[in-house]
Amino acid sequence: MNKIAFGQYYHTDSFIHRLDPRTKIISLILMMVFIFVIPKDQFYALGFAILLLLTVIVLTKVPLIKYIKSLKQIAYLLIFSFFFQALFNKSGETFPPIAQNLSIANIAIGVVLLALYLVFRKHLPFKLLWLLLIIVAIIYIFQYPLIGKTIKPYQLVIYKGGVVTGFFIIVRIMLLIVYSSILTLTTKPTDLNNALEWLMKPLEWIKIPTSVLAMMISISLRFIPTLFLETERILKAQASRGVDFKEGRVKEKITQIISLLIPMFIISFKRAFDLADAMEARGYIPGAKRTKLALLKFRLWDYGVLVFSLGIVIGLIVLRVNHAI
Known part of the structure; x- marks a missing residue:
């Protein structure tokens, strides 16, 4: 479980690491829109999205194994999605x-x-x-x-439309997971929190505490790997006592799951209380205005990345509206 990549920051010096975190979040949202707007029969557009992803991965200088590990967690979901579409989607010609x-x-x-x-x-x-x-x-x-x-x-009977749809679904899911992993692998939690707080500023007009909400999101992302590590430690501790989570009847598995969930809840609450005490000791007041040690600032390459991301989304939408693809 400690092999999960989502939520972990990988320190290195790369072009993607130097981008403003707001640029990366906005670009991620635009790429999500681009991925979902791609028609299911347009392999050229999907190939472009894959090529762009590979280019970004190279620019991050993050080992490829990090992204592969993030996909490994959803491998069974990908296979199920493909076979479900291939067997039950009856569209198009048949094999x-x-x-x-x-x-x-x-x-x-x-x-x-x-x-x-x-x-x-x-x-x-x-x-x-x-x-x-x-x-x-x-x-x-x-x-x-x-x-x-x-x-x-x-x-x-397997329909070609079902196979194509299944292929597009699993590729879209993989693209979304890897693009999201790029954001967390190349962005520090503090920078991510500041960027989210800045992006949610308009919500203050309707009295939503954006600073508190941004802090909650960044803490959640930060503690995803920590909770997985704690889960693995509990599993090893239970295994040393003779508990096998892969064997047993349904009733035994329920008992085993309970023996895992109760320590997880206790550890989660303990870490939450410790974090709250540490934040209070450092003078953190929810909702209070605070100054920033490092101010976020858009640079020339940030504008270039944003224009490029917005351009490919608008271009694809225009092509779809004009029925060019």
Whole structure:
């Protein structure tokens, strides 16, 4: 769990690190709009977004493994999203249908393969790859009638529209996660707090305490990795007492989860009280006006990045409105 990249700051000297944090937040929002505006059949626009992301990753000088770890946490979600769209989205032309034979022998083999995976997965490297191979093997086995009576023959029909939609969904999610990781990896928590407070200034007109809200957001982002580290320590402590969170019945798993949640709540409240005491000792008063040690200032390259980000979003919207794409 300590491998999560989101919420962690990676110190180095790069062009992206030197950008104003407000520039990075605004550019992130604009890139989110750009990603969602891309039509699902426009691979050129999606390819441009991927190429732009790779360029930004190179400019950050942050090791690539940091971004890969952030995607690893949602790998199963990506696979589920793709297969759900591929199997249930019935749009567009169809691929050649795959004949399937639902028999007792086929079902038994499929159940055995999945059971073996569940039993030995904690000892397997590349668990996700093994799961994909097992799914493909089950689909292949179901093509042939084995020993026993065939319960029901059917055809597995996959639509091209579903595959394309599934592909676009997982790529969009990956782009959003990596772009968000770039923001937290290249921006200090204090700078992020100051930028959020500045961006939310208009909300003060409707009596919303923006400084308190910005502080809450920045503290939440800062303590995401800390809570994951504490969770891992509790898991190791429970494992040393013989608790196995991957085994057991439903009732046992509920008991195991409770044994994890209660210490997590206690630790979270303790850290919150310690942080509150530390902030009070340093004279922090919620909502009070404070001066800044380092003032945020837009530079020439910040304006250039903002103009570029806004330009590609406006360009894509104009092309969509004019039905050019």
